[in-house]
Amino acid sequence: MEIWRNMGRRIKYHTEEERQAARRIQSLERRSEPGAKEGRRQENRKAYAKRKVVIVPEPPEVVRALSSMEIGEHSLFEHLFLHHSIIPDPLELPAITLTDADFKIMMGHPPYPSHIIGLPSFEKDWPVISAVFHGYANRRFVSEQEKWIVGAVLRDRAALSSELTKSYRILMREWEQYGVDVRDHGHPDHLATEFIAFQNRLWTSRRLMWLAEDLKQLAEGEQTEALFVALRARLKHFR
Incomplete structure (x- = not known):
């Protein structure tokens, strides 16, 4: 069938086959334009370099x-987690005050x-301690990230990649060591140490996922x- 054109208007096609054929021709024409090949090479080089x-x-x-x-964000003590994510108040328990x-x-x-x-009351108090401990970890993470962003915005892609990759590797070693800590203290006499080490492993797991996303x-x-x-959007989640 014939392809026809209205004056000043786009080409219309009677069949889908005609439309596809015209697109293939247009693509070939663009590829044959002066400089098109070199332009594609530059784009490919940039993508490869990235x-x-x-x-x-x-x-x-x-x-x-x-x-x-x-960890502590959806527990009965979520309010403590949220509070200590923002405010560095001490945790006052009947037998001890933690800062x-x-x-x-x-x-x-x-x-x-x-x-x-x-x-003596560690196991009973652990849900409260855990929630506040998590809040402290959140608050510290936000503070460290905000300080890091100030200097990092001036770095190029290669420097950022190197720094984030190094952080990921260091954190992965920490994560593996926390696994050893948990296994080595998996005994009723070491319950408190096991609980603390395991929470550290949970928190480190989250940080590893965030670094991979970064x-x-x-x-x-x-x-x-x-x-x-993306980093600033994540930090808003902690506030």
């Missing part, structure tokens, strides 16, 4: 599973302070600013 600069890690399935487990200094020490590997793990954003975004838009 993929080469940024390697997106694939977190193990166990990391994915642990990262989705609840940021205590939670800072707990965010690490054993041994933990004897006044914490030796608390590297993916860096790899796929046309500009590095896309990474910082």
